[in-house]
Amino acid sequence: DAKTTQPNSMESNEEEPVHLPCNHSTISGTDYIHWYRQLPSQGPEYVIHGLTSNVNNRMASLAIAEDRKSSTLILHRATLRDAAVYYCILRVGNSGGYQKVTFGTGTKLQVIP
Amino acid sequence: DTAVSQTPKYLVTQMGNDKSIKCEQNLGHDTMYWYKQDSKKFLKIMFSYNNKELIINETVPNRFSPKSPDKAHLNLHINSLELGDSAVYFCASSLTSGSSYEQYFGPGTRLTVT
Numbered sequence: 001d002a003k004t005t006q007p008n009s010m011e012s013n014e015e016e017p018v019h020l021p022c023n024h025s026t027i028s029g030t031d032y033i034h035w036y037r038q039l040p041s042q043g044p045e046y047v048i049h050g051l052t053s054n055v056n057n058r059m060a061s062l063a064i065a066e067d068r069k070s071s072t073l074i075l076h077r078a079t080l081r082d083a084a085v086y087y088c089i090l091r092v093g094n095s096g097g098y099q100k101v102t103f104g105t106g107t108k109l110q111v112i113p
Numbered sequence: 114d115t116a117v118s119q120t121p122k123y124l125v126t127q128m129g130n131d132k133s134i135k136c137e138q139n140l141g142h143d144t145m146y147w148y149k150q151d152s153k154k155f156l157k158i159m160f161s162y163n164n165k166e167l168i169i170n171e172t173v174p175n176r177f178s179p180k181s182p183d184k185a186h187l188n189l190h191i192n193s194l195e196l197g198d199s200a201v202y203f204c205a206s207s208l209t210s211g212s213s214y215e216q217y218f219g220p221g222t223r224l225t226v227t
Binding site for chain 2: 032034036038041042043044045046049085087091101102103105106
């Protein structure tokens with residue numbers, strides 16, 4: 001499985017933007033980049049995904065480097081509810097929809113009031 | 114209107130016992146998963162079922178036996194529980210059509226083996 005590398009932890013002030021980086025230098029052409037987050041004592045929650053182009057949804061934006069070897073999850077205004085562990089994951093695109101995704105250690109985001 | 118539910122939420126038992134964890138999803142998804150999250154917070158996939166058929170079976174001791182009576186349910190039975198089985202177990206589901214394939218996770222079952 002292609003691996004991802006993320007910082008162990010990051011801090012952000014409340015209501016400021018947060019940029020969470022992810023390196024995936026061994027990504028293959030058909031791998032999708034997915035982001036999940038896990039709030040304390042809860043199951044992981046889907047945030048966003050993309051293949052090549054930048055993506056936006058109501059939760060966040062995903063900026064994908066042109067060579068696809070890195071990506072950045074952008075939370076436009078961090079709130080205390082965004083404090084969680086954020087996982088950057090690669091999903092094999094030609095797996096017939098049977099997603100074997102491998103969660104790494106993720107980035108623990110602390111939001112400071 | 115819980116999407117993915119698991120029972121029980123907490124399970125405390127002694128070594129050697131047999132226990133089951135149940136999972137149900139009401140999203141109409143065709144694929145369900147079991148994950149194990151250990152004390153170091155690593156989340157590892159154990160099994161995946163698509164339309165009641167086992168499609169992913171990671172290196173898991175055969176003391177663990179998943180059962181999918183229908184597409185909406187995936188239960189996990191564990192025989193002869195060991196201390197190392199203590200973890201949080203998450204059930205998830207997804208749809209294999211479309212392009213998102215996002216997985217929806219349940220709230221987890223915290224298993225403690227003493």
